[in-house]
Amino acid sequence: MRAGEKVREFYEALLAAWGPQGWWPAETPLEVCVGAILTQNTAWRNVERAIENLKAAGALQVPALWALPEQELAELIRPAGYFNVKAGRLRNFLRLVVEEYDGSLEQLFELPTERLREAVLAVRGIGRETADSIVLYAAQRPVFVVDAYTLRLAFRHGIVDLDADYETLQEAFAGSVEKDVAVWQEYHALLVRAGKLHCKKQAPVCAGCPLQKFLEEGEPREPF
Ligand code: SF4
Numbered sequence: 001m002r003a004g005e006k007v008r009e010f011y012e013a014l015l016a017a018w019g020p021q022g023w024w025p026a027e028t029p030l031e032v033c034v035g036a037i038l039t040q041n042t043a044w045r046n047v048e049r050a051i052e053n054l055k056a057a058g059a060l061q062v063p064a065l066w067a068l069p070e071q072e073l074a075e076l077i078r079p080a081g082y083f084n085v086k087a088g089r090l091r092n093f094l095r096l097v098v099e100e101y102d103g104s105l106e107q108l109f110e111l112p113t114e115r116l117r118e119a120v121l122a123v124r125g126i127g128r129e130t131a132d133s134i135v136l137y138a139a140q141r142p143v144f145v146v147d148a149y150t151l152r153l154a155f156r157h158g159i160v161d162l163d164a165d166y167e168t169l170q171e172a173f174a175g176s177v178e179k180d181v182a183v184w185q186e187y188h189a190l191l192v193r194a195g196k197l198h199c200k201k202q203a204p205v206c207a208g209c210p211l212q213k214f215l216e217e218g219e220p221r222e223p224f
Pocket of ligand 1: 061104111153194198199200204205207209210211212213215220
């Protein structure tokens, strides 16, 4: 089976096995942005606790969040870990919104997709995966989000090599699946679930994985 065909079939198989994942779990686009920045290097339940703190403080709106002194912001997001660094990153993102887009996320999100991606990516401390998560889930634009889970899984199925860079990996998926925001949102969520449950870093747990039937010669490509 060719790589593009695999990528298309994976989506159908994962969706059939697990159904819609309900991503991104957030009430507003700003909450998506905050969650995407806070989730780096930490479990999602810790992000939820940080977001709860922000909500309880009435700070989950651009003006209120921007008005918080950095130290206070850091305390509120402490459960998310690396809280001083992440407070700085959040403020860097907010600075873009406040100083260049009149404090309006909607205005920022009116940019054409590629320019929007570049603007978010230019924020200090925001990497490709975070920027693309914001563009896909908060701005609802078609940018395929890839991550370490995606690389592992794609490598083990012979879709990309292990040294594939972010763009190569992204293109392997974006170029093979219908360009549809809802589909791309769902696909990324399903890949994360597959990575967490089965395609683990140390060793893949192929038994029971919805993608097991796609393994060539019944074995994942190794060594990872
Ligand atoms: S766990 Fe095995 S079957 Fe599942 S995605 Fe990874 S390599 Fe493929």
